[in-house]
Amino acid sequence: MLEKTFDAASVEPRISEAWDEAGAFRAGAGAEPGAAPYTIVIPPPNVTGSLHMGHALNNTLQDILVRFERMRGRDVLWQPGTDHAGIATQMVVERQMAERQEPNRRAIGREAFVEKVWAWKAESGGTITNQLKRLGASCDWSRERFTMDEGLSRAVLKVFVDLHKKGLIYRDKRLVNWDPKLLTAISDLEVQQVEIKGNLWHLRYPIEGKRFDAEDPSTFIVVATTRPETMLGDTGVAVHPEDERYTHLIGKNVVLPLVGRRIPIVADEYSDPEKGSGAVKITPAHDFNDFEVGRRNNLRVINVMTVEGAIDIANNAEFLKGLVVDTELQETLVSIEARDRFEARKRILAMLEARNLIEKIEPHTHMVPHGDRGGVPIEPFLTDQWYVDAATLAKPAIASVREGRTTFVPKAWEKTYFQWMENIQPWCISRQLWWGHQIPAWYGPDGHVFVELSEAEALAAAAAHYGAPTALTRDEDVLDTWFSSALWPFSTLGWPDDTAEVKRYYPTSVLVTGFDIIFFWVARMMMMGLEFMGTEPFKDVYIHALVRDEKGAKMSKSKGNVIDPLDLVDEYGADALRFTLAAMAAQGRDIKLSTQRIAGYRNFATKLWNAARFAEMNGCVYVSDFEPAAAVDTVNRWIAVECARTVKTVAEAIEAYRFNDAAGAAYRFVWNTFCDWYLEFAKPVLQQDGDSKSKAETRATTAWVLDEVLKLLHPFMPFITEELWAATAREAGLKRPAMLVTTRWSTPGTTDDAAADEINWLVDLITEVRSVRVEMNVPPASQIPLVFVAPDAVIRARIATHEAVIARLARISSIAVVEAAPKASAQIVIGETVACLPLEGVIDVDAERGRLAKELKKLADEIGRIDAKLGNPAFVAKAPEEVVEENREKREEYVQRRAKVDEALKRLG
RNA sequence: GGGCGGUUAGCUCAGCGGUAGAGCGACGGUUUUACACGCCGUUGGUCGGGGGUUCGAUCCCCUCACCGCCCA
Structure with missing residues (x-):
């Protein structure tokens, strides 16, 4: 006899274990002989991460697809794994070391530090995969991969070296987004614009050759800036060429306050006459726009900061070049040198104020770029970095989508993809970190670079180049984590080795992900897949919604509105959470998650459980050769037809990624058709005394429909359905030939209008x-x-x-x-x-x-x-x-x- | 400033050329031996405003308003 209620907490671990023991998730489990492959690669969660609602939705949807196709007999591989999350992981381990009051990473050195990271990974890196298992994610866990694995690392090396040889990876000196806290470059995508209430300071820059008089505007030009501290590196002032207020000043110099440098007033259309004073200071070393203005007008580039964002001028030859150290400059050097950029701002403003050089201060709200990991304002910084020629790689990736070889669902996201891909910038891939794939580049004594798969090959190349064996030093930097993630659809299958898995499972069937990583990941996989495999990495890209809180706010730690999916699993069961997410996953709209809704679907699971209990209590036992089309009683014929119709609807909806329609159709059939009507119709027959043909047929039909329902719901609610699959047989003294997870999806049915x-x-x-x-x-x-x-x-x-x-x-x-x-x-x-x-x-x-x-x-x-x-x-x-x-x-x-x-x-x- | 999306029952959302549906809620009833996490019934919407196309518009087009998101 079934228990009175379904106890998710006790059943779920038991079922998970049974699936594991049966090897039910292994690639190809339960497949028809000769079946076509169906592949999904998981969007690898960050190894430091823990499960949030976005993961829960993302993996529920993938699991629905995967379980559905597995039940239809396809050769399914759902490839799991995690990425090494360079910055995040390094930060986690450094924080841990600090908490334990251990010496920091610089003190112990690179090798020892990397060892510590591996040790951390061995201990804590499995958190999120274990959480995914609790959701019921039917990944082939035996094939779990990590972007820092030996094989995946070889893939990274090969891709880097090949792209370098093709000229698609190169080293360049450009302004990068520099994170002064983490001391590394980051890519454009890792920069987040944060609205900051700041000021627009209007500064008076004295005109060369005039005696500065704050009362006489002809003796100075006013520049407006949000970052006064960068003035130390100013090398020009720009005005709009058609701005009549300033035409007479073009070509003249100003004397840079506090520094004494003569810098030119140039005409450049970058300067917006409507904004501020219409004149703008130009600091090419510390601003992306200014860098371009400087380049157009031959202005000097003077870096005035250290990598930590502190002022660096006293021993800075480039800064001091052409300057006379007078008392004013001496005061500046003493007061500002080595000060952090924000402290320097205060001091500089005070010094300018003392000289009556501040015309006005306007409150000004503006967007300030922040590093998404470090959380501090990034500093544009002039350094040598490695770049991928993304524009070249993007061309075939754009064509793939344009020509329909890869399709976005919903289609609207293709616009976003094109917009970004068509305006793509060089991708900065080097990071000044220790945790990650170290760049396979070695430098000779003269700085000549050798990019090879191994040190031995680099040395050989160097010997050939120099004509004698020559010692080399390896580039210290590592690659952006997304560089390795870009290879995920084939590196996880064993590439660059020529493996059976690559042949069988690449390209993948669909990629399921959120819109927020179309740029970070989807676009880059497209580029790399096409370049190295010659084929798009996936047929479809299904973009799902963002999960928000009940009020529609984005969940975030700082807002404190984060709902832990595992808390919901504990309270309502994994099946209820999964069904809720599927039912709410309508295309093109965000999900506002409310616990009421989850409770509703928990009730649905209970309803199903009780229907099974009812069947059991009434002797409805599965009859193996039962043929619904041969049923005589109208109600039995009717429910079989309704059931078949629902099976068709659900299958078509899943195929079209219309998860909410699929869930809705299943829900309505089970509750409103089967439970509310059919079982009620069946009661008089089932509860009559004695045996009859009609009673036997009704019992068989009920059992048959219930089985169909279990199959139908299994992709959505794997635990309760698997449990009932076994229990309904066991109670009748029967044994199922296979677990539900590898049982064939329902058969096509009949129609009967009468x-x-x-x-x-x-x-x-x-x-x-x-x-x-x-x-x-x-x-x-x-x-x-x-x-x-x-x-x-x-x-x-x-x-x-x-x-x-x-x-x-x-x-x-x-x-x-x-x-x-x-x-x-x-x-x-x-x-x-x-x-x-x-x-x-x-x-x-x-x-x-x-x-x-x-x-x-x-x-x-x-x-x-x-x-x-x-x-x-x-x-x-x-x-x-x-x-x-x-x-x-x-x-x-x-x-x-x-x-x-x-x-x-x-x-x- | 540019781009994208949204506005449908009290709430959360489906539908997207033939005058609207669900879940939750509300209200009323119901301990009828699967299920009160249930059962039965009821209520509830000029589908944001305006204009256009059409035999016909919630659905297509234009416009306005408000709300989100992304990029400057």
Whole structure:
């Protein structure tokens, strides 16, 4: 006997273990011989991460696809793994070392530090994969990969070296986004714009050759800036060429306050006459726009900061070049040198103020770039870094989507993809970190670079180049983590080795991910897949929504509105959470998650459980050769047809990534069709004494539908369905040939319109009787007679067939057939049939009259509406034939019904 | 400033050329032996405003308003 309720907490671990023991998730498990492959690579979560709602949604959807295709007999591989998350992981380990008061990484050296990171990974790196298992994610865990694995690292090396040899990776000196906290370059994508309430400082820069007088605007030019501390590195002032206020100054110099450098006033369209004063200071070493302006106008590039973002001028030859160290500059050097950039800002402003060089201070809200990991404002910084020529690699990747070889679902995301890909910038891939793939570049004594797969090959190349064996030093830097993630769809399958898995499982079937990493990851996989495999890495890209809190706010730690999916699993069960996410995963809209909704789907799981209990209690045991199409009883034929229809709907919806439609169709069938109606119809048969053919058929049908439902729901609710699959057999003393996870998806079914008509009539009848009972205030417990007025042969047969059901579900004491409607009764029109509830002395005749009159009016309105349409010659002429016909038929139905209701009303007198 | 998306029942959302659906809530009833995480019934919407195309518009086009997100 099944337990009274489904206990997710105790069942889930047991089922997980059983799947594991059966090897049910292994690549190809349960596949038909010769089946086509179905591959998904997991978006590798960050190894330092723990499961959040986004992961829960992302992996639930993938698991639905994977379980569905596995059950259909495809050769399924769901490839799991994690990425090494260079910066994040290095930070985690450094923080841990600090907490333990251990010497920092520089003190212990690179090798020892990297060892510590590996040790950390061995101990804590499995957190998120274990959490995914709790969700039921049916990845082939035996194939789990990590971007720093030996094999994946070889893939990285090969890609780097090959791209370098093709000229698609190169070293360049450019301004990069520098994180002064983490001391590394980061890519454009890792920069987040944060709105900051700052100031716009209007500074007076004295014109060379004039005696500065704060009262006399002709002696200075006002520049507006949000970052006054960078003024130390100013090498020009730009004004718009057509800005008449400044034309006379173009070509003149200003004397840079606090420093004394003569810097030119140049004309450049970058300067916006509408903004600030219309004149802007140019600091090419510390601003991306200024860098371009400087380049156009031949301005010097003077870096005035250290990598930590502190002022570095006292021993800075480039800064001091051409300067005379007078008392003013001496004061500046003493006061500002080595100060952090924000402290330097305060001091510089104070010094400018003291010299009356600040014209005004305007509060100014603007976007300030921050490093997404370090969280501090990034500093544009001039350094040598490695770059990927993304523009070249992007071209075939754009074509793939344009020409439909890879499709985004929903299609709207293709626009986003194109927009970014068509304006793509060189990708800075070097990072000044220790944790990651060290760049395979070695430098000779003269700085000549050798990029090879190994040190030995580099040395050999150097010997050839220099004509003698030459010592080399390896580039210290590592690669952006996304560089290795870009190879994920083939590196995880064993590439660059020529493995059977690469041949079989590449390209993958679909990539499931959130829109936030289209740029970071999807685009880069497209580029690398095309370049190295010659084929797009995936056929479809399904972009799902973001999970938000109930109010629609993005979940974030700082807002404190993060819901831990595992808390929900604990409270409602993994199945309920999964079903909720699937049901809410409508394309193109974010998910506002509310616990009420999850509770609702937990109730659904309970409903399913109870239906199985009911079946069990009534001896509904699976009959192995049961053939639904051969069923005799109408209700059995009907439910089999409804079930088959649902199977089809759900399958088509999953194929189209319409998860909410799939979940909705399954839900409605199980609850509203199977439980609310079929099982109720079955009760009189199942609960009659003795055995009958009908009882046996109903038992077999119930068991069969239940099995179909378990299969249908398994991709969404794997735990409860797997549990019931085993339990329903066990209780009957049977054993299933296979676990549900590898059992074949449901078979195509039959149609039977006659059965559907009959059951729809029955449902309408019962619903109407119930409704009238309530309206007429018939006490719920009382049984009342039902009288059919002159039914035809078909209806008579239906009445005879379903008498017991009608009596039970509509609480009817007796059913009779008469030629004329009894007086003072409530009358119900079902199609062409009139049925009466003779309630002489019970019903309120006026109320009944009102009820019928209301219905009559409704019918008249409908008919009027259709008449208006059909009376419109343009409609009849232009609308499609079937629409016109449909309206005629509908009108005919309404007219007939109106006649019946009208008669009923007249009978009341 | 540029781009994208949204605005449908009290709430959360489906639908997207033939005048609207679900879940939750609300209200009323119900301990009928699968299930009160249940059952039965009821209520509830000029589909953001305006204009256009069409025989017909929640659905297509234009426009306005408000709300998000991304990029400057």
